[in-house]
Amino acid sequence: MKGLINLRLAELGLELPSPPRPAANFRPFMRAGGFVQLAGVAPSEGGRYTAIGKVGRDIDLAEAKDAARLCALNLIANLQLACDGDLDRVLQFVMVRGFVNAVEEFEQVPAVINGASDLIVDVFGSEIGSHARTSIGCATLPSRVAVELDALVLVRE
Secondary structure: OOOHHHHHHHHOOOOOOOOOOOOOOOOOOEEEOOOEEEEEOOOOOOOEEEOOEEEOOOOOHHHHHHHHHHHHHHHHHHHHHHOOOOOOEEEEEEEEEEEEEOOOOOOHHHHHHHHHHHHHHHHHHHHHHOEEEEEEEOOOHHHEEEEEEEEEEOOOO
């Protein structure tokens, strides 16, 4: 039987990608009691980055929001892995941090990360999906990706 979150993903027409592989010597997540710290993920599909460049120069706001949504899907894919395939074990998204590779003048960094926050709430509902958040504009990100996300999530053990 499919879990409620998997049914919600299907209702939204969303399919989780394969969990992205870490690009270096780190794990995609670490568990500490009921907490899962998800490592940073980039906008990637099939092992390839999809949004490369500076937001506000190479990438517009709408494209950057889409990249943040893709990052959120990749986070959820890693979270599913951390929950042994059962996303219904998620009790609360505690914190989401979003990093945006933007030109200095770009002031809509929080609007970019709204793409990720909105997706998380759409999938998990406001009670579980609502989270604290930090949105940070950066001079660069690994491989010049436009957006990166990480998260701290409370799960049922």
